[in-house]
Amino acid sequence: MWALLAISVVLIGWGAIAGLTSNDALPIDVMLYWSYALIAIALLAIVVIGIYVTAKNGAKGLIKLAAVVVGFCVLVGIAYVLAPATAVPVTGIEPTFGDLKLTDTVLNLTYFTCGVSILVILFSAIANAVRK
Numbered sequence: 001m002w003a004l005l006a007i008s009v010v011l012i013g014w015g016a017i018a019g020l021t022s023n024d025a026l027p028i029d030v031m032l033y034w035s036y037a038l039i040a041i042a043l044l045a046i047v048v049i050g051i052y053v054t055a056k057n058g059a060k061g062l063i064k065l066a067a068v069v070v071g072f073c074v075l076v077g078i079a080y081v082l083a084p085a086t087a088v089p090v091t092g093i094e095p096t097f098g099d100l101k102l103t104d105t106v107l108n109l110t111y112f113t114c115g116v117s118i119l120v121i122l123f124s125a126i127a128n129a130v131r132k
Contacts, residue, residue, distance in 0.1 A: 079108035
């Protein structure tokens with residue numbers, strides 16, 4: 001974790017310095033790829049730790065974990081299909097179709113999880129009110 005934090009700080013510093021001295025899009029690309037790598041590492045850690053803890057507790061939990069992973073993959077697939085990959089006019093940077101599609105997919109996932117979070121909060125509040 002400390003190594004990832006140190007690399008992130010170095011990349012942010014390099015991006016800030018390079019961004020001030022030139023109009024090159026390279027620091028932005030590197031920081032985007034680093035953020036993608038951090039997301040991938042986090043997801044991998046969640047799955048690996050989840051498998052370890054679940055396997056330690058019992059085999060029934062592995063089926064539930066597999067259902068959660070499959071559900072998440074379906075959600076990512078839906079977000080990817082719904083991502084329009086429309087370009088936003090930015091001076092000096094010409095994003096590729098893949099970058100736009102990936103960015104819109106992450107935005108859609110953010111919208112989905114925010115909406116689900118709000119629904120869960122409302123449902124739990126209503127369920128607690130009904131129980132009491």
